[in-house]
Amino acid sequence: MKIGILGTRGIPNSYGGFEQFAEHLALGLAQRAHQVFVYTSNLNPYKETEWRGVNLIHCRNREDKLGSAGQLIYDLNCINDARRQNFDVLLHLGYTSDSVWHRRWPRHAINVVNMDGLEWRRAKYSKLSQLFLKNAERWAALHANHLISDSIEIKKYLLAQYSKVSTYIPYGAEVFSQGDVSLLKPLHLQPSRYFLLVARLEPENNIEMVIDGVLASSATEPLIVIGNPATALGKKLQRKYASKNIQFAGAIYDQVVLNNLRFFSKFYFHGHSVGGTNPSLLEAMACGCRIAAHDNVFNRAVLESGADYFSSSEQVAQIINQSPAMAEERKKMNVQKIQSLYSWASIIDQYEKLMLDLVGR
Numbered sequence: 001m002k003i004g005i006l007g008t009r010g011i012p013n014s015y016g017g018f019e020q021f022a023e024h025l026a027l028g029l030a031q032r033a034h035q036v037f038v039y040t041s042n043l044n045p046y047k048e049t050e051w052r053g054v055n056l057i058h059c060r061n062r063e064d065k066l067g068s069a070g071q072l073i074y075d076l077n078c079i080n081d082a083r084r085q086n087f088d089v090l091l092h093l094g095y096t097s098d099s100v101w102h103r104r105w106p107r108h109a110i111n112v113v114n115m116d117g118l119e120w121r122r123a124k125y126s127k128l129s130q131l132f133l134k135n136a137e138r139w140a141a142l143h144a145n146h147l148i149s150d151s152i153e154i155k156k157y158l159l160a161q162y163s164k165v166s167t168y169i170p171y172g173a174e175v176f177s178q179g180d181v182s183l184l185k186p187l188h189l190q191p192s193r194y195f196l197l198v199a200r201l202e203p204e205n206n207i208e209m210v211i212d213g214v215l216a217s218s219a220t221e222p223l224i225v226i227g228n229p230a231t232a233l234g235k236k237l238q239r240k241y242a243s244k245n246i247q248f249a250g251a252i253y254d255q256v257v258l259n260n261l262r263f264f265s266k267f268y269f270h271g272h273s274v275g276g277t278n279p280s281l282l283e284a285m286a287c288g289c290r291i292a293a294h295d296n297v298f299n300r301a302v303l304e305s306g307a308d309y310f311s312s313s314e315q316v317a318q319i320i321n322q323s324p325a326m327a328e329e330r331k332k333m334n335v336q337k338i339q340s341l342y343s344w345a346s347i348i349d350q351y352e353k354l355m356l357d358l359v360g361r
Contacts, residue, residue, distance in 0.1 A: 001034045001035070001088040001089060001355060001356070001359060002034070002035040002037075002085070002086065002087050002088050002089075003029060003034055003035065003036050003037070003087060003088065003089050003090075003091065003355065004037045004038075004039070004082050004085060004087040004089070004090045004091065004109070005022055005025070005026055005036065005037070005038045005039065005090075005091045005093065006038075006039040006075070006078045006079070006082065006090065006091070006092060006093070006098070007039075007075070007091075007092045007093035007094045007095075007098055007114075008022045008038070008039070008040075008093050008094075009040070009041040009043070009044060009061070010022075010038060010039065010040025010041050010044040010046075010056065010058075011023045011026065011038050011040060011044075011046070011051060011054070011056070012044075012046050012051060013253055014044060014045055014046075014253055015253075016200065017171075017278070017279040017280065018093045018094060018116070020255075020279060021093065021171055021172075021279060022038055022093060024172060024344050024347075024348070025347070025348060025351060026038050026054040027052055027053070027054060028344065028345075028348035028352075029348065029351070029352060030052070030053040030054045031053065032348075032352060034352075035055070036053075036054050036055065037054075037055040037056070037057055037085065037087070038051075038054055038055070038056055038057070039057050039059055039078040039081070039082075040056045040057065040058050040059070041058070041059065041061035041063070041074060042058050042059065042060050042061055043061050043063065043064055044058070057078075057081055059074060059077040059078045059081060060073070060074065060077050061073070061074035061077075062074065068097075068129075071096070071097040072097045072100060074097075075097045075098045075100070075101060076101050076104070079098070079101050079104045079105060079106075080104065082105075082106050082109070083104070083106045085106075086108060086109075087106065087108075087109040088109065088110065088355075088359045089109060089110050089112060089355045089358060089359060090105070090106060090109040090110070090111050090112070091112050091113075091114065091351075091355075092111060092112065092113040092114065092140070092144070093114050093116070094113075094114065094115075094116045094119075095113055095115065095116070095119075095136050095137060095139070095140030096119055096133060096136055097136070098136075098140070099113075099136045099137075099139040099140035099143070100136060100139070102139050102140070102143040105143070110145045110146065110355075110358045110359060111143075111144050111145045111146075112144065112145065112146045112147075112148060112354075112355070112358065113140045113141075113144040113146075113147055113148065114148040114149075114150060115137070115140065115141070115147055115148065115149055115150075115154060115158060115166065116150065116154075116275065116276065117150075117151075117154065117274050117275025117276050117298070118137075118154075118157070118274055118275065119133045119136075119137065119274075122202065122203075122204045122274050138162065141158060141161075141162040141164050142162065142164075145358070146166075146167065146354075146358060147164055147165075147166035147167070148166060148167050148168075148169050148354075149166040149167070149168050149169075149276065150168075150169065150170050150171055150276040150277045151168075151170065151275075151276025151277045151298055151301060151302075152168060152301050153276065153297050153298055153301055154166075154276045155168045167350075167354055169347060169350045169351060169354070170276075170277040170282075170302075170341070170342055170347065171277050171278075171279045171282055171342065171347065172282070172342050172343060172344035172346070172347035172348075173279070173282035173283050173285065173286040173338050173342050173343075173344070174286060174338075174343070174344060175286050175335055175338055175339060176259040176262070176263055176283075176286055176287045176288075177263075177288065177335075179191075179259075179260050179263040179264055180256075180260055181260075181264065183256070183257055183260040183261075184260065184261070184264060187224065187247070187249055187261075189222075189224070189261075189264070191264040192264065192265070192266045193221050193266065194221050194222050194223070194224050194265060194266060195214060195219070195221055195222070195223040195224065195265060195266055195267045195268075195269060195320075196223075196224050196226070196261055196262060196265035196267070196268050196269070196289075197210055197223060197224070197225050197226065197227075197268070197269045197270075197271065198226040198227065198258065198261075198262070198268075198280050198284075199226075199227050199270075199271060199272060199280065200227055200228065200231070201225075201227045201228060201229060201231045201233045201234035201237065202231060202233055203233055204272070204273050204274045205271045205272050205273070206271030206272075206273060206294050207225065207227075207233070207237060207271055208233075208237065209271060209294075209310075209312065209313050209316065210223070210269045210271050210313075210316055211223060211225075211237070211241055211246055212313035212316070213310065213312075213313035213314070213315070213316020213317045213319075213320070214245065214246070214316065214317075214320065215241075215243065215245065215246070216313060216314070216316075216317040217316070217317040217320035217321050218320070218321050219245075219320050219321075220245075221245075221266055222244065222245045222246065222247050223245060223246050223247070223269075224247050224249055224261070224265075225237075225246065225247065225248050225249065226249050226250070226251070226252050226258070226261070227248075227250075227251060228250070228251040229248050229250055229251075234248070258283070259283065259286075259287055262283060262284050262287035262289050263287045263288065263289075265289060265290075266290070267289075267290050267291075267292060267319075267320065268284045268287075268289035268290065268291050268292070269291075269292050269293075269316070270284060270291060270292070270293040270294065270299065270307075271293075271294045272293075272294060272298070272299070273294045273296050273298075274298075275298060276298055277298070277301075277302055277342075278298070278299075278302075281293070281299065281302060281303070282302070282338065282342050285302075285303070285306070285334035285335065285337065285338050285342075286334075286335065286338045286342075288331045288332075288334070288335055289331070289334075290324065290327050290330070290331060291303065291306065291307040291308070291330075291334070292307060292308045292309070292310055292316065292319050293307045293308070293309055293310075294309070294310060294311065295309035295310060295311040303334070305330070305333070306330045306333045306334045306337070307330065307334075
């Protein structure tokens with residue numbers, strides 16, 4: 001098959017979860033002898049036209065000059081190129097600005113949309129932006145040839161909201177069990193003597209709730225916050241918490257470094273409250289972290305009994321102060337779940353089978 005993947009800022013990943021997902025999926029499909037093309041922003045620091053057997057198509061992105069409006073132009077540039085490519089399948093990762101151009105989607109390709117999470121619920125967006133995103137979700141749901149949901153809860157939502165049946169395929173992760181303690185040195189950390197949070201610094205990830213809970217607890221260990229500090233919330237948090245127990249380490253995209261930080265952490269906090277199966281949560285599970293997660297249907301669908309849950313800073317403090325209940329059993333349970341449900345080999349199998357079925361091969 002000739003497969004196009006758009007909707008990300010491109011690979012290699014220098015941004016976030018969808019880019020990391022595109023890396024794994026594109027590489028896995030290319031290794032199975034499919035022709036794979038990933039649309040990549042001209043702002044991506046990697047400028048080659050090929051990465052490990054995956055073809056890269058660089059398109060102009062004005063996001064650096066125009067902000068969010070630049071994404072609309074970037075998606076249009078990608079779609080206009082896709083119309084010339086004769087793809088069998090065009091996989092759209094997300095819909096936020098892409099679905100505006102649904103009338104331009106190439107008709108010769110089967111357009112498959114991974115619907116991601118409920119973007120319009122994100123607190124960082126204005127009421128007007130939320131209305132736009134709700135419409136974008138509807139355009140994607142109604143005009144795609146096929147929908148993918150990364151969470152059972154998203155699958156239920158799409159059926160209830162749009163009467164659209166979607167295929168459930170989650171994200172993947174790889175079990176990580178061999179840590180390298182030397183990779184903690186740049187942050188001056190010791191194994192099991194720090195807490196960790198990895199997220200975009202946005203309101204719906206409940207970072208402030210976690211920080212307040214850590215500071216209210218009896219813990220003396222620092223909380224390491226990994227994420228781009230240049231967001232509005234990131235700047236606010238750095239001003240508010242000038243504490244030696246809160247370290248804003250910036251964005252880290254090196255997967256080996258991130259996995260080691262997870263592996264050696266005493267506690268991993270997952271504050272995400274909007275969206276489906278979150279990649280960073282799967283990676284924490286794969287690293288055998290002791291996890292405390294925000295209490296919502298998306299996190300519970302993945303973790304079930306494999307975590308402590310919080311919905312307030314007081315509950316964060318209580319989780320830290322209490323004796324760990326079944327901590328080792330939970331860690332093992334989460335690792336086993338990665339191996340049985342969320343392995344990359346299984347995820348790539350499911351995507352390949354779906355695409356082959358859709359094109360009738």
